[in-house]
Amino acid sequence: MTLLQAERGRRDLAEPERATVLWPRSDTPRRELSSRTISAITILAALLAWTLVTRLGLVAPLFLPPPQDVLAKFWTVASQGFIDATLAQHLLASLGRVLAALVAATLVGIPIGLAIGASRVGRGIFDPVLEFLRPIPPLAYLPLIIIWFGIGESAKVLVIAIAMVAPIALSTASGVRNVQQDRLSAARSLGATRRQVIRFVVLPSALPSILTGLRIALGAGWTTLVAAELVAATRGLGFMIQSAAQFLVTDVVVMGILVIAAVAFVLELGLRFVERRLVPWAGRD
Amino acid sequence: MSTLTLSNIAVRYSGQPRPAVEGASLSVGQGEFVVLTGRSGCGKSTLLNAAAGLVVPEHGEVSVDGRPIEGPGADRAVVFQSDALFPWFSARDNVAFALRVRGIGERQRHALANELLRRVRLDGLGDKPVWEMSGGMRQRVGLARALAAEPDFLLMDEPLGALDALTRERMQTLLLDIWAPGNLGVLMVTHGIEEALLLGTRVVVMAPDPGRIALSFEAGFSRRYAAGEPVRSIKADPAFTTARAELADAIFEGEPA
Incomplete structure (x- = not known):
């Protein structure tokens, strides 16, 4: 198999349903499974494997509890709670932190991105700062944040927000840089001021890119959540998982992981919906 | 002259x-x-x-x-081959942008933009998103926008x-x-x-x-x-x-x- 063929096979697996057909297949028109169906089968297979290994006693419940235990735990925690808070309270605490961080990171990240994309000076100032912050894992700067800001709620939000600023700023900058030259020329030749050009041409142009940045940032935010809730939290999904791990309550750990995944997925869908409403023209123009 | x-x-x-x-x-x-x-x-x-x-x-x-x-x-208003329209605006708002830049108030902008669209034979299409328009229609919006600069x-x-x-x-x-x-x-x-x-x-x-x-x-x-x-x-x-x-x-x- 040549490299190209291998690449092709890999791409076919990864391709979403409505993807551009880069290599149309000339095969006979035999009925093919859509990638969505294949995804559903994959998930079912994973669930089945999970059920089997636990049922057959191949893995002790301490390491991997059976799915029905996790589900049962979900209901218990949802109704009675775990460590002084119900699942909804844990969830709301985490969601509140992630969303507060998103708002803060957006308010900071978009102007920074605008400065990087639109001005030489802005790029000179902020590029090294972002490049410095971006690769640092949240757990590494967490201690410093605690020393500086203590263990309150704002420190937790700050840890998450720091992880979110770079993706938002960089996506904004790339959106700003990719504004069609003709559109800028058109606005300028109509006599628009610099301010008007930025507000009515540059920002709307960059909006699809900014929204992509928000999506990436939300992902980064959830990733950072557990680290942020390491410190002096009394509520939150990350806190719940860690406490459960300390008492070896593995079913709560697994349940917590699944809940985080589900919430992140719902938020992703929500942002995609916002994208369709806000920038229906993206990709069609 | x-x-x-x-x-x-x-x-x-x-x-x-x-x-x-x-x-x-x-x-x-x-x-x-x-x-x-x-x-x-x-x-x-x-x-x-x-x-x-x-x-x-x-x-x-x-x-x-x-x-x-x-x-x-x-x-010296410019009409571009790529039409250079703003897809985030409707046809009317594309034209009205040129009027806004001239400092014309919102209510007047609306009426003037409609009038300009009529001049390029796009009567009644002001609310249409430009990305849904054909090449000829888009070029006419671009023309109306340029004319809006007077x-x-x-x-x-x-x-x-x-x-x-x-x-x-x-x-x-x-x-x-x-x-x-x-x-x-x-x-x-x-x-x-x-x-x-x-x-x-x-x-x-x-x-x-x-x-x-x-x-x-x-x-x-x-x-x-x-x-x-x-x-x-x-x-x-x-x-x-x-x-x-x-x-x-x-x-x-x-x-x-």
Whole structure:
């Protein structure tokens, strides 16, 4: 198999349903499974494997509890709670932190991105700062944040927000840089001021890119959540998982992981919906 | 009556050994329709961009009534081949943007934009998103937006280049109708030989390497349209056919067959 063929096979697996057909297949028109169906089968297979290994006693419940235990735990925690808070309270605490961080990171990240994309000076100032912050894992700067800001709620939000600023700023900058030259020329030749050009041409142009940045940032935010809730939290999904791990309550750990995944997925869908409403023209123009 | 004058313009893009345009002089008076034509790469668009103030010439000067221009300005509105519309705005808001820039209040903007859309025959389509429009409709929105600036000069860079033949013919008469009242000076770049003759009161032929003006002549066909003669009868005139052949010869002169 040549490299190209291998690449092709890999791409076919990864391709979403409505993807551009880069290599149309000339095969006979035999009925093919859509990638969505294949995804559903994959998930079912994973669930089945999970059920089997636990049922057959191949893995002790301490390491991997059976799915029905996790589900049962979900209901218990949802109704009675775990460590002084119900699942909804844990969830709301985490969601509140992630969303507060998103708002803060957006308010900071978009102007920074605008400065990087639109001005030489802005790029000179902020590029090294972002490049410095971006690769640092949240757990590494967490201690410093605690020393500086203590263990309150704002420190937790700050840890998450720091992880979110770079993706938002960089996506904004790339959106700003990719504004069609003709559109800028058109606005300028109509006599628009610099301010008007930025507000009515540059920002709307960059909006699809900014929204992509928000999506990436939300992902980064959830990733950072557990680290942020390491410190002096009394509520939150990350806190719940860690406490459960300390008492070896593995079913709560697994349940917590699944809940985080589900919430992140719902938020992703929500942002995609916002994208369709806000920038229906993206990709069609 | 204003006059847009380009004198002895030379433009060189960085990294290019030869200038894109050299020693080009040209003037466009209000009421004139000057067409720039020539082979690809002869600097037509560069010269137009210099007139717009979007490209700064290395030598020479662009002036309006003797006053040198300072960059782009609403007195010289531009229509782009790519239409350069703002897809986040409806058709009406694209036009209204030009009015907003002029400081016209919101209520007036709405009515004026509708009126301009009517002028380019897009009556009642103001709410339509531009990304749902056909190429011809989009170009007309772009035209209405340029007109909204109430320019003295309309600079058009191959505005009909991407349109199909039928749409193109309709757009040609639309452009003539807009120019005919005589208060606009038009400078337009086109590849179309017939288009150049039909629209231009003056046709300027450019030649490449370096981009320069090779020939400039008066044409009377658009004035005949303005006087009421239908396009079909103008095109059927043997004088039109002859002029067309001569223009083609002039454009391809010196080109190895």
